[in-house]
Amino acid sequence: MKIACFLLAATLAAIPQCSAFSTNSVLPTRRHVSAPSSLQLKADEQYDGDDRHSPKCELSRRTALSTTFAIIATTASPFLHPIVSNAQDSKGKVVVYGGSGYVGAHACSLLTQQGYAVTSISRSSPETQLARSKSILGTSLSNVDYISLDAGKASLDDLSASMKDATAVISCVGLSPGSQNQKDGNGLVNSRITQAAKAAGVPKIVYIGVSSTLANGPAKFLLGDYFAGKATAEKSVTSEFGGKNSLIIKPAIIAGGPPGEIRPPGPPGVKAVDVTAVARAAVSGAVGDLIGVIDGNEAIEAL
Incomplete structure (x- = not known):
């Protein structure tokens, strides 16, 4: 878990120009932690002159975070995947x-x-x-x-x-x-x-x-x-x-x-x-x- 936390901190430090991270961003869930093969920006996203909100910066931030969480999921999988009772998903x-x-x-x-x-x-x-x-x-x-x-x-x-x-x-x-x-x-x-x-x-x-x-x-x-x-x-x-x-x-x-x-x-x-x-x-x-x-x-x- 210490390694996972270090990876997250290192990634965030590597992208200071995109430091305006919204607390409302949707993070990967425990069941879907692999990084996506491609990322598409919303059609209404436009560059407003602030590098923090540029499509390029947004893509970099998303890619970095997705990759980081994928690594965290692999490194800390025992913490992200609790033991599941055999009563779940059964017929009874x-x-x-x-x-x-x-x-x-x-x-x-x-x-x-x-x-x-x-x-x-x-x-x-x-x-x-x-x-x-x-x-x-x-x-x-x-x-x-x-x-x-x-x-x-x-x-x-x-x-x-x-x-x-x-x-x-x-x-x-x-x-x-x-x-x-x-x-x-x-x-x-x-x-x-x-x-x-x-x-x-x-x-x-x-x-x-x-x-x-x-x-x-x-x-x-x-x-x-x-x-x-x-x-x-x-x-x-x-x-x-x-x-x-x-x-x-x-x-x-x-x-x-x-x-x-x-x-x-x-x-x-x-x-x-x-x-x-x-x-x-x-x-x-x-x-x-x-x-x-x-x-x-x-x-x-x-x-």
Whole structure:
């Protein structure tokens, strides 16, 4: 910046005969800082005998100043071009709770590809979320805003604030079968997210639930709290947003998993669905293309 200021002072000193500089002159804006290839004088500009107002002098002054500001723009570009939020010039803002998880990372990737501003929220630090997302996708999503917030402990006001101006919320939050505190970890946490989204005025919500086939099958005797938590979350989505402003996706078994994470096998005879199919369905709900309930892997793959 010191160099830029020196250049401006040196240029002004080099043209003393044109020192009568009007404070009303229009200077180049931050978005248009390159010097023009040619300058045309206005048709009514006439030489009045004062060199300070002569067309030749005016041209010299304009050319010098334009060139100087072009140099300043190049030299001091970090100061003239502030960091711009990814929410600008986007189709809308989508908040993905659990955005660095297996389904969430893929949903974030698809949303950014479609031109949406994306915020990923998790209990993990932004650095951990970014690293985990990269391990899942094989590439970093540097244009995603990662925020650390515990949906189970944060106030509803803080949760609502995290969704300010969002056009949709996707919740991929949940504990795997067999985890501790499965009921509240899947139910209460998602109910709080749903309530906060409603309070924030978010128009659409998408929730990743669980297939009715699994919930009503033999597994319910072993994983009762897990399915009860999922049912609580689904009920909250329907209660707060209704069927026309929400999408509940209910996969059975999702193929694969995050690197290093071992997931329990699915029941015999149940074909796993690809994670990208689930993510695509979630994105379709977030952008308003799908509403209601999609139950089961076959229904998801048929989209």
